[in-house]
Amino acid sequence: MRMIGNLEGEARARTFGDYLYALGIDNQVEVEKDDSWAVWIHNEEHLDKAKSLLVQYMQNPEEPRFRATAAAAEDRREQKRKEQIAYEKRLKERRHLFRPLTTYGFGPLTFILICASVVVFIFSKGGDNKQAIMDLFITRFEIVGGYIHWQAGLPEIRHGEVWRLITPMLIHFGFLHIFFNMLWLRDLGSMIEGRQSSLTLAILIVVFAAGSNLGQYLASSPDFGGMSGVVYGLMGYIWIRGKRDPGSGLYLHNSTVVMMIIWFFLCLSGMIGNIANTAHAVGLIMGISWGYLSSLRHR
Structure with a gap:
């Protein structure tokens, strides 16, 4: 997991995190200090793309495409939760x-x-x-x-x-x-x-x-x-x-x-x-x- 940069404010950080997640880029945003939020990328294969998108977001955070992905990100999280539940069920059956x-x-x-x-x-x-x-x-x-x-x-x-x-x-x-x-x-x-x-x-x-x-x-x-x-x-x-x-x-x-x-x-x-x-x-x-x-x- 690698950090690609910081954003000011929780709302902005989570909006960008949702945007990345909707694109299939697993990430994590964490508060550091003085309301500065670090953006971490899980897979190093996505580093370059994520850095490029972060630059674009910082230049124009109000651009509609960044704010229109919250629902898609939540759908992907729900799918991940279902997959995890199914995996745990199979694991329990194996035991x-x-x-x-x-x-x-x-x-x-x-x-x-x-x-x-x-x-x-x-x-x-x-x-x-x-x-x-x-x-x-x-x-x-x-x-x-x-x-x-x-x-x-x-x-x-x-x-x-x-x-x-x-x-x-x-x-x-x-x-x-x-x-x-x-x-x-x-x-x-x-x-x-x-x-x-x-x-x-x-x-x-x-x-x-x-x-x-x-x-x-x-x-x-x-x-x-x-x-x-x-x-x-x-x-x-x-x-x-x-x-x-x-x-x-x-x-x-x-x-x-x-x-x-x-x-x-x-x-x-x-x-x-x-x-x-x-x-x-x-x-x-x-x-x-x-x-x-x-x-x-x-x-």
């Missing part, structure tokens, strides 16, 4: 978003993914029987003498088994692994389906799963699985999209984001055990990027 989730239950795609993950978990005996689900890993491998052996270059995918890019997300090792991933998927996935669409969620999941799985494979080995990379992708997307585009209806409380970030770094530290940290990181980066880029069209 109570997790309660309405129970009214429409699971999103259909979210429900299908949870069921598929549970079926794979049971079929693989909690992830212990890897041979039974080898077609879901990003590439085939075998463990001999405690070492993992696989053919480099993802030959199965190159020969048409493209589902392997995303199906590792259905594999989980242990009850806590699948339990917490499904809890997060239920909330985040259902939110996106309820506020946007199942198609949007499907696209996000395919992209986040493929990206995080490839990242984890390149960083370690094909012996990994879980929905965590997708969950972090969805979290990053909702977090940034909601902050930059409140009208989207997406919202994550700051405490939720902080908790997820703390967990991310705990896993990264090695204190939690063997974790697919690269999948987490790639998913989070992709989600944040997608949330930011998609919000640009709605600002």
